[in-house]
Amino acid sequence: MRYYLSLGSNLGEREQTLREAVRNIEQQIGTVTRCSSFYYSEPWGFESQNGFCNICCELETAMAPAQVLAATQAIERALGRTHKSVNGHYSDRTIDIDIIQAFDNDGKEIVSSDAQLTIPHPLWEQRDFVKVPLQEISGE
Numbered sequence: 787m788r789y790y791l792s793l794g795s796n797l798g799e800r801e802q803t804l805r806e807a808v809r810n811i812e813q814q815i816g817t818v819t820r821c822s823s824f825y826y827s828e829p830w831g832f833e834s835q836n837g838f839c840n841i842c843c844e845l846e847t848a849m850a851p852a853q854v855l856a857a858t859q860a861i862e863r864a865l866g867r868t869h870k871s872v873n874g875h876y877s878d879r880t881i882d883i884d885i886i887q888a889f890d891n892d893g894k895e896i897v898s899s900d901a902q903l904t905i906p907h908p909l910w911e912q913r914d915f916v917k918v919p920l921q922e923i924s925g926e
Contacts, residue, residue, distance in 0.1 A: 787896075789845040789854060790887045790924065792907070792916045796829065797880045800839035803865055807881055808843060810861045815854060816847025822919030830913055834878050842886070842919035851888055851896065855903050858883040886910045886920060 791811070795803045801824060812818050821843040828837055847854065866880040886907045888896040898905045910916045 787847060787849070787891060788889045788893075789847065789851075789885055790842060790920060791845055791858070792840065792842050792882075792884045792886050792910070792920070794838045794840040794882045794915065795880055796834065796836040796838040797878050798866070803881050804839060804841050807861055807865060807883060808841075810864065811843070811845060811858070811883075814861065815849060815857045816845050818843045819846055820844040820923040822922040825915055825919045827915040829878075830915065836878050838915060840915040840919060842916065842923055844923050851885065851898060851903055851905060854885060854888075858885070884910075884916075886916060 793804050793807050804824070808818055808821060822841045825840045826837055827840060830838075845854075849857065862881050862883055867882070884907055885903065885905055887910075888898075888905050890896060896905055907916075910920070
């Protein structure tokens with residue numbers, strides 16, 4: 787399966803944290819086939835003096851979406867993320883990893899919505915910090 791992930795950090799050594807997250811994704815989930823350049827942005831949905839560094843990556847894995855979600859959340863915790871956003875209340879974070887899109891082995895887009903995971907990510911098209919790096923690696 788192919789996934790597009792968005793990663794962001796606005797605390798600590800942002801670029802280093804993103805590089806470490808990508809290494810962990812490769813070690814624990816699958817093969818990162820493409821990774822965008824760093825994209826810098828202001829916080830979205832909340833105010834902070836800490837700007838974000840963002841990337842998108844393309845991931846190939848045999849894992850199902852729920853497994854990828856569990857693995858990315860474990861990576862977030864390992865890299866210092868202490869809580870997730872709740873009901874649209876965002877805050878500073880060392881790392882955030884979102885599944886943006888997923889495709890099965892035939893190239894068909896996976897559409898899913900439950901209490902834990904919605905694919906495609908419902909807000910990605912409103913966020914330049916996702917759209918620009920995603921376009922860089924997907925060409926679309």
